[in-house]
Amino acid sequence: MQVLQFTDKGIYCPAGDFYIDPWQPVERAVITHAHSDHARYGSKHYLCHHDSVYLLQLRLGQDISVQGAAFGEVIRYNGVSISLHPAGHIIGSAQVRVQQGNEVWVFSGDYKVENDGISGQFEPVPCNTFITECTFGLPIYNWQPQAVIFSNIRQWVHDNQAAGKNSVILGYSLGKAQRLLYHLRDVTDQIWAHGAIYIPHQLLREKGWDLPEIHRITPETPASAYKNNLIIGPPSAADTSWMRRFNPYALGVCSGWMQVRGHMRRRNADAGFALSDHADWTGLLQAVRATGAEKVYTTHGFSSAFARYLTENGIPAQEVKTEYGDTDEELNIPETTSNEQ
Amino acid sequence: MKEFATLIRILSNSTKTNEKLDALSKYMATADAADRLWVLALFTGRRPKRTVNATQLSNWCLQMTGLPAWLYEECYHTVGDLAETIALLLPPGKSISVHPLHYWIDQLIQLEKAEETTKQTFILKAWEELDTSERFVFNKLITGGFRIGVSQKMMVNALADTYDIPAATISHMISGNWDPQKTTMEALLNENITEADASKPFPFYLAYALETGPAELGTPEQWQAEWKWDGIRGQIIKRNGQLFVWSRGEELITEKFPEYQPLLELLPEGTVLDGEILTYANGFPLPFQTLQTRIGRKNVTRKQLQEAPVAFLSYDLLEWEGQDIRTTALQERRELLEQLVEKINHPALRLSPAITFHDWGELAAFRLQAREKGSEGLMLKKLDSAYQVGRKRGDWWKWKIDPLTIDAVMIYAQKGHGRRSNLYTDYTFAVRDGDQLVSFTKAYSGLTDKEINEVDNWVKRNSLEKFGPVRTVKPELVFEIGFEGIAASNRHKSGVALRFPRILRWRKDKPVAEINTLTDLQQLLQMHKQ
Numbered sequence: 122m123q124v125l126q127f128t129d130k131g132i133y134c135p136a137g138d139f140y141i142d143p144w145q146p147v148e149r150a151v152i153t154h155a156h157s158d159h160a161r162y163g164s165k166h167y168l169c170h171h172d173s174v175y176l177l178q179l180r181l182g183q184d185i186s187v188q189g190a191a192f193g194e195v196i197r198y199n200g201v202s203i204s205l206h207p208a209g210h211i212i213g214s215a216q217v218r219v220q221q222g223n224e225v226w227v228f229s230g231d232y233k234v235e236n237d238g239i240s241g242q243f244e245p246v247p248c249n250t251f252i253t254e255c256t257f258g259l260p261i262y263n264w265q266p267q268a269v270i271f272s273n274i275r276q277w278v279h280d281n282q283a284a285g286k287n288s289v290i291l292g293y294s295l296g297k298a299q300r301l302l303y304h305l306r307d308v309t310d311q312i313w314a315h316g317a318i319y320i321p322h323q324l325l326r327e328k329g330w331d332l333p334e335i336h337r338i339t340p341e342t343p344a345s346a347y348k349n350n351l352i353i354g355p356p357s358a359a360d361t362s363w364m365r366r367f368n369p370y371a372l373g374v375c376s377g378w379m380q381v382r383g384h385m386r387r388r389n390a391d392a393g394f395a396l397s398d399h400a401d402w403t404g405l406l407q408a409v410r411a412t413g414a415e416k417v418y419t420t421h422g423f424s425s426a427f428a429r430y431l432t433e434n435g436i437p438a439q440e441v442k443t444e445y446g447d448t449d450e451e452l453n454i455p456e457t458t459s460n461e462q
Numbered sequence: 463m464k465e466f467a468t469l470i471r472i473l474s475n476s477t478k479t480n481e482k483l484d485a486l487s488k489y490m491a492t493a494d495a496a497d498r499l500w501v502l503a504l505f506t507g508r509r510p511k512r513t514v515n516a517t518q519l520s521n522w523c524l525q526m527t528g529l530p531a532w533l534y535e536e537c538y539h540t541v542g543d544l545a546e547t548i549a550l551l552l553p554p555g556k557s558i559s560v561h562p563l564h565y566w567i568d569q570l571i572q573l574e575k576a577e578e579t580t581k582q583t584f585i586l587k588a589w590e591e592l593d594t595s596e597r598f599v600f601n602k603l604i605t606g607g608f609r610i611g612v613s614q615k616m617m618v619n620a621l622a623d624t625y626d627i628p629a630a631t632i633s634h635m636i637s638g639n640w641d642p643q644k645t646t647m648e649a650l651l652n653e654n655i656t657e658a659d660a661s662k663p664f665p666f667y668l669a670y671a672l673e674t675g676p677a678e679l680g681t682p683e684q685w686q687a688e689w690k691w692d693g694i695r696g697q698i699i700k701r702n703g704q705l706f707v708w709s710r711g712e713e714l715i716t717e718k719f720p721e722y723q724p725l726l727e728l729l730p731e732g733t734v735l736d737g738e739i740l741t742y743a744n745g746f747p748l749p750f751q752t753l754q755t756r757i758g759r760k761n762v763t764r765k766q767l768q769e770a771p772v773a774f775l776s777y778d779l780l781e782w783e784g785q786d787i788r789t790t791a792l793q794e795r796r797e798l799l800e801q802l803v804e805k806i807n808h809p810a811l812r813l814s815p816a817i818t819f820h821d822w823g824e825l826a827a828f829r830l831q832a833r834e835k836g837s838e839g840l841m842l843k844k845l846d847s848a849y850q851v852g853r854k855r856g857d858w859w860k861w862k863i864d865p866l867t868i869d870a871v872m873i874y875a876q877k878g879h880g881r882r883s884n885l886y887t888d889y890t891f892a893v894r895d896g897d898q899l900v901s902f903t904k905a906y907s908g909l910t911d912k913e914i915n916e917v918d919n920w921v922k923r924n925s926l927e928k929f930g931p932v933r934t935v936k937p938e939l940v941f942e943i944g945f946e947g948i949a950a951s952n953r954h955k956s957g958v959a960l961r962f963p964r965i966l967r968w969r970k971d972k973p974v975a976e977i978n979t980l981t982d983l984q985q986l987l988q989m990h991k992q
Contacts, residue, residue, distance in 0.1 A: 260529060261537045261550040380550065381541050382474060383883030387911070389477050426536045433530065 153230025245411030542883030545601030732784030908965030
């Protein structure tokens with residue numbers, strides 16, 4: 122039974138008459154998480170996890186019609202059961218489980234299996250069919266444990282201080298930035314951030330998230346404020362004049378793409394840290410196997426290679442085209458960061 | 463090995479020359495003496511002999527990881543570097559090795575005559591002991607080519623810094639035919655010993671391109687003009703009763719060109735000539751493609767000697783009667799050179815003629831005839847100039863002719879390497895032939911990073927088929943392709959081979975219907991056939 126279909130508007134459930142993360146306006150949209158390639162403007166009604174509600178309102182407007190749900194809470198549309206399950210990607214991110222009769226399909230949205238402390242612990246959901254992202258679906262992408270990466274970042278910041286440089290890190294403003302701040306809260310006396318990061322950060326603090334106090338960078342901020350401190354900006358700030366105020370500084374980029382040297386060299390960064398909010402190769406395989414799915418659809422990333430590998434290893438899989446961020450999502454996302462202002 | 467891996471990481475990440483120089487100088491001042499010499503050797507193209515090949519490395523990596531070969535290929539095309547691909551694919555290492563760089567190189571060299579199983583055992587053990595960044599540099603020692611933007615010049619400056627010796631002197635000391643296994647840094651940087659090494663060439667003096675034309679160079683009377691040849695820049699050295707031929711890449715290539723052997727008898731002792739190695743017949747240079755047939759081989763066949771005979775078109779004299787005369791004015795060096803070439807009177811040694819001209823307009827007209835002369839433009843050299851070290855502005859300029867151009871459509875795209883890994887940057891282009899498209903060249907450089915991203919995105923959305931790493935794309939994007947020369951070729955479907963093709967610009971204004979045709983290419987071939 123085709124519980125979910127792949128249409129030109131997005132992933133569609135005919136029996137329940139709703140879409141998951143549609144890329145065109147629809148009547149009813151179930152949203153996995155608040156990134157702009159998954160949560161788009163213009164749909165009549167949105168359903169998402171409680172913690173995504175205010176992020177969606179921040180990005181799409183306070184006046185949207187949005188319903189929140191808890192993990193595991195079952196919502197029924199036309200005899201179809203929908204429930205959300207932790208995806209561990211960013212705050213509020215969820216997988217969507219859809220059950221029609223005895224048939225269960227799960228769309229992963231974006232996910233990572235390592236628990237980052239704020240985004241929830243990814244939970245494998247048993248299903249017949251699993252639709253999985255595979256942004257990093259090649260075996261060259263295996264992450265180091267985050268403790269190691271954060272310790273490397275801390276060392277880098279200290280080395281910069283010793284060399285009389287400020288430390289600027291670029292990372293996705295929703296998700297990556299909070300994860301960095303959660304883990305690096307005490308790395309320098311103060312932490313300064315671009316407005317694109319400051320705004321969702323303050324909102325999350327108001328909502329009770331355990332995130333540190335940070336300072337917003339404005340045109341009036343004196344250069345002395347940055348001395349020896351950590352500065353966090355969105356990826357789109359790279360190579361712009363906005364960066365000049367931090368001189369002298371060293372630039373670090375946090376992204377799974379930094380795993381490969383060529384990618385890092387393209388970014389003209391002083392340091393690259395392969396810290397990703399997507400599952401690595403091992404994580405993807407582990408997640409797929411844990412669902413026990415008989416059929417897998419791969420999307421969003423190295424989907425053809427990952428599908429072929431799964432199929433050759435006894436799990437029938439097929440690539441589907443969606444319009445979620447292409448493989449360079451974390452690299453070229455100017456429109457995303459401007460939306461987040 | 464850790465220090466070396468760190469050095470490579472800093473060098474490859476940094477885009478700032480000063481930072482790279484600092485890192486190199488620091489390494490040169492602190493690292494193990496034998497390691498330093500090897501770093502110098504590696505960065506000046508003196509790689510240890512390859513005892514394990516890329517196929518073996520790939521196979522052992524596949525065995526160790528259990529991955530299917532196609533997935534390994536896919537990874538390789540995404541990473542764009544074999545050594546790095548393997549380092550990333552291997553299961554985490556133990557990171558327990560304390561051996562220095564030279565230990566690993568020595569071990570690799572000793573594998574030369576070893577059985578395949580011995581080699582495999584050694585490589586697997588090395589992988590196990592090293593961490594990811596060390597494995598990467600270890601693999602690179604085998605596959606070669608660090609490509610981290612360390613030029614000979616930077617290496618020279620770092621050494622000059624560390625050892626407090628003038629850069630030009632260092633440059634001379636480290637050139638030539640030395641073997642890191644047989645010498646030490648101290649010996650190499652000891653001038654007396656250097657003098658004993660008769661083979662050493664002088665660092666080449668290189669010219670920048672003259673972008674705007676010669677008007678701002680002052681009065682024509684101060685300048686000498688020559689044709690600019692499209693061959694291999696070289697030096698011929700006669701010292702200690704021996705003849706040495708060097709390429710600009712500082713490769714000793716004496717054996718490849720037996721034509722020059724008679725010069726051993728004819729040249730006086732203590733002579734160094736600078737000039738162009740060219741294939742040459744009936745008083746005219748042959749296309750560069752003919753020279754290519756001579757480069758890749760160690761043993762030259764009689765047939766090659768007949769079909770692609772070489773001559774040396776000399777244009778400078780650097781050492782005369784055992785004296786370094788590089789600081790003498792070009793005018794005087796030239797006079798000595800002309801007398802020498804005339805006296806020797808051998809077909810293998812020719813004079814690259816000076817062009818007589820009275821004003822810049824006249825010279826500009828000569829430049830337009832460059833292609834007919836089998837040259838790629840003009841060289842302008844100040845008559846009172848010294849022979850300097852490396853690429854310098856001011857006294858020497860190259861004034862090349864504009865390239866030939868063809869508007870063509872992209873039909874295949876492939877991912878690039880290094881800085882361009884996981885981006886579609888290598889394209890194949892086609893011209894029209896009736897209602898068919900005929901591929902005629904590949905071209906790489908020439909687009910900005912922004913354009914490359916744009917094309918990359920387009921390729922991902924518009925591929926028709928995938929053949930391994932190559933994607934066939936909709937024939938839609940039109941580019942202007944520039945090239946320096948064109949020759950008939952039966953190895954290409956189009957029947958032509960281009961010299962130095964590159965993308966000049968993206969013709970977003972031009973529809974595919976208006977690109978050039980195969981007939982246009984054939985006409986260019988007829989016009990420029992030599």
